[in-house]
Each structure stands twice: as structure tokens, then as C-alpha cells.
């Protein structure tokens with residue numbers, strides 16, 4: 001679901017990769033949460049690094065609603081330099097180039113156009129290092 | 131807490147049931163279960179269903195089913211835990227009976243999936259993933275399991291053929307199940323050459339879109355023993371565990387922690403070791419899932435699920451048969467019904483009523499039902515007295 005209110009409240013982490021670090025145990029959360037698994041509710045602002053590597057991947061051939069025109073497209077789970085992980089599309093990448101260990105950089109991209117409002121949702125995608 | 135037993139089972143055929151609505155399916159399976167148990171009244175009803183709202187435009191089905199079953203004003207409730215909704219319905223009913231709140235409870239599962247388009251169904255199913263951090267990026271359910279497969283193949287050397295063998299084996303079993311949606315034999319080559327869905331998974335690695343329902347009647351074990359109608363099936367363990375619903379937030383992408391946790395607790399509750407279980411019905415929504423489940427349940431070592439499948443461990447005539455019903459792959463996967471359909475197969479086998487697919491050893495069995503990419507898991511151990 002994508003509406004103007006949803007886009008607005010997701011902006012800090014979707015647009016700027018703003019994460020948080022537990023003040024008690026140091027665990028990093030992306031997206032931010034209200035309570036850590038250690039029980040602490042105090043967090044410090046933390047920016048995720050933008051470089052990382054693909055730890056697993058797929059090529060989506062049958063796409064969900066809203067992504068039909070783009071299929072086939074590459075997706076992966078990216079482990080960033082600090083060990084944090086995100087799931088996102090791997091853009092500007094031919095399927096045959098996908099491999100575990102592929103070095104990528106997180107970039108700001110258009111994700112989908114959706115809903116009756118036609119709201120354009122932006123966010124992060126991984127792009128192989130050139 | 132009282133011990134609980136299963137005294138009645140019923141299920142519809144699984145498939146594209148164009149003539150049956152959501153309520154028709156549920157009531158048909160329920161009436162069959164009540165007839166099998168020999169009861170015309172139930173004290174409570176639990177309906178497992180993942181998304182009647184998105185698949186049939188209908189919520190509030192606990193009351194709807196109680197009414198159409200002719201049992202209103204008994205309490206009726208729907209429970210949801212994605213594809214583990216059926217297993218959760220049984221576990222919820224067990225809590226009612228074990229606690230003494232109710233005596234005879236119907237636990238059913240249902241999903242009516244073919245009234246909507248394929249794209250709408252894909253969307254509805256994707257709501258079991260993390261909407262904001264998985265589905266938002268365009269990943270599908272096959273896509274999430276495909277990423278588990280890629281990681282498993284990379285880490286353990288699991289072969290593409292091993293994945294395919296899960297589907298081949300389950301179709302061999304489903305061929306003998308009159309309720310199964312796809313009763314046809316397939317080969318490893320056919321799986322590998324079928325239409326690509328999310329690499330490395332093809333269409334024949336995926337469970338289908340299915341309409342169907344299943345139901346069981348449970349009551350206190352002592353009450354069941356007095357009925358003496360059919361062999362009494364005791365529920366010796368019922369467990370449930372959760373994990374992150376987002377796949378990428380797990381330390382190990384190939385490890386189904388919720389299943390491992392629920393299975394370990396179940397073995398303890400039943401007082402048995404994995405090797406004392408005769409067979410299992412597990413959640414093979416995708417071929418890779420069955421491989422990862424075998425490992426998480428402690429049936430094989432980490433990383434050896436593919437090898438074990440290749441060597442025939444899980445075949446009908448193997449040492450540990452898995453999915454004698456045909457599994458989700460061949461029998462079909464009406465998501466909310468699946469967990470109860472697994473119980474239906476186990477009770478059928480334990481009673482010795484499985485006909486051509488009857489297993490030689492069937493005294494104690496395990497059912498593993500999983501939600502999403504493993505964000506929830508429900509495990510039951512049943513044994514015949």
C-alpha cells in the first residue's frame with residue numbers, strides 16, 4: 001500500500017537509510033524500532049553505510065501487482081559493511097552477473113508507482129560496483 | 131491440563147472448486163468431520179483462514195461458519211497466522227479443550243483462492259511477508275524462498291536436481307491421493323525445464339493456488355476412549371514458535387528457527403526423539419522449504435536435506451517418509467486449510483485407512499505447518515493408541 005501519509009512517515013529510512021543503534025547493547029536496527037531485543041528503549045541515531053555485498057539473490061520473473069512492467073528484475077539480500085542487512089532490488093544488473101559476494105552500492109531510486117493516487121514511491125536499490 | 135484426542139476428520143477435494151464458495155467448502159469438510167466423529171453438536175469452532183478478506187471479500191468468518199454449520203450460537207472464531215493458520219486453528223482448539231473451557235471443538239481450515247486473478251492472489255499471499263521492507267521492493271513469496279535456495283546451494287552445495295526431487299517425490303505420493311489437486315507424475319527434467327518463476331525456482335517447484343477446506347473434531351482423551359468407534363488418535367504435542375517475518379533479518383537465511391524451536395519443544399512435550407517418529411507431513415510450499423524443514427526438525431544434519439532427499443530417505447518406501455499425502459506441492463495449498471489437511475492425512479494413516487498410499491509403519495507422526503517465509507511455525511505430534 002502506498003499513500004502520501006505512508007510515503008511521508010517512511011521518508012527518513014527509505015530516502016536516507018536512517019537507522020538506530022541501541023544505547024545499551026549497540027545492536028543496529030533498520031528500520032528503527034521502539035524496543036531492542038535486550039529490553040532497552042534508548043537508541044542513538046545511526047546512518048547505514050552504503051557499500052556492501054550480495055549474500056543471496058533471485059530473479060523475479062513473475063512480478064506482483066505494480067511491478068509487472070519491470071520483470072524480469074534482480075533482487076537480493078545485501079549485507080552492508082557494518083553487518084546490517086537490507087532486502088532490495090539489484091538495479092542495472094544483468095541476471096547472469098548475479099552472484100553471492102557481488103559488491104554493490106546502495107542508491108536512491110524509484111521503486112514503484114502505485115495506488116489510485118498514483119503516488120510514486122522512492123527508496124533504495126543496490127547497484128553493482130562499476 | 132487435559133489430554134486431547136482427535137475423533138473425527140473431513141476434507142473437500144483440493145483444486146479449482148468453481149461451484150463451491152468459501153462457506154460451502156468449510157461446511158462440507160466440517161460436516162464430514164462431524165459425521166466421522168458421530169457428533170451432531172459441537173461446543174466451539176475455530177476456523178483457520180489466512181485472508182478471506184482479500185480472497186473472498188469476507189471477514190468475520192467465525193460466526194459465519196458457526197451459523198452455516200447450523201451450530202450458532204456456539205462460540206466461533208477465526209485465527210490467522212498466514213499459511214500456518216490451519217495449524218493455529220488446531221492449537222487454539224486444543225487450548226480450549228485442554229483447559230476445560232469446551233469439550234467437543236471443531237478445528238477447521240479453509241481458503242477460497244480462485245475467485246480472484248493470479249495477480250490479486252499473488253498480492254494477497256505477499257501480505258504474509260513484511261509489507262514495508264520486503265513486499266514494497268517487489269519481492270514475491272517464490273522470490274523469498276528462491277533466495278533461501280540460492281543461499282542453501284551456495285553454502286552447502288545443494289544441487290538444482292535435489293530441489294526438483296522434492297517435487298517429483300511429492301507428486302509420486304499425490305498420485306495416490308484422491309483429494310489431491312495435481313495427480314500426475316513428474317520428472318526431474320520437467321521440473322528443471324518448467325517455466326521460471328524466481329530463479330532458481332520454477333513453476334514445478336511451487337505449490338499451486340487452490341480452493342479447499344479440511345476439519346477435525348477434538349475432545350478430551352478420556353471422552354474419546356469411551357466412544358471406541360475408531361482407533362483413538364492422541365495429540366501428544368502442540369507447539370508454536372515465531373521468528374522475524376522479514377527473511378533478511380535472520381542470522382542464517384537457510385535456517386528455519388521457528389520450526390527448529392517448535393519441533394524441539396514438541397519432541398520434549400511428547401517425550402520422544404526424532405527417530406521415534408514414523409513419518410511427517412511438512413510445509414513444502416516450495417521445494418527448498420521441505421529441505422530446510424528436514425534440517426530444522428533435526429531429521430538430518432544442517433545442510434544435508436538435499437542429499438537426504440536425493441538418497442530416498444523421505445520417499446514413501448524410505449526410512450522417514452515425508453508428505454505421503456502429496457504435500458502442498460501435489461495435493462494443493464489452500465493456505466488456511468493446509469495445516470488441518472496435514473492432520474487429516476496423519477489421522478488417516480494412523481487409523482490405517484490410507485488405502486493405496488498406506489504406510490507400513492504408522493504409529494506416531496509429526497505435522498509441521500509454517501507461515502510466511504518461516505515467521506511462524508506450528509508443530510503437532512500425533513499417536514494412535
Ligand SMILES: [Zn+2]
Pocket residue numbers: 022023024025026027036037038039040
Ligand atoms: Zn539492545
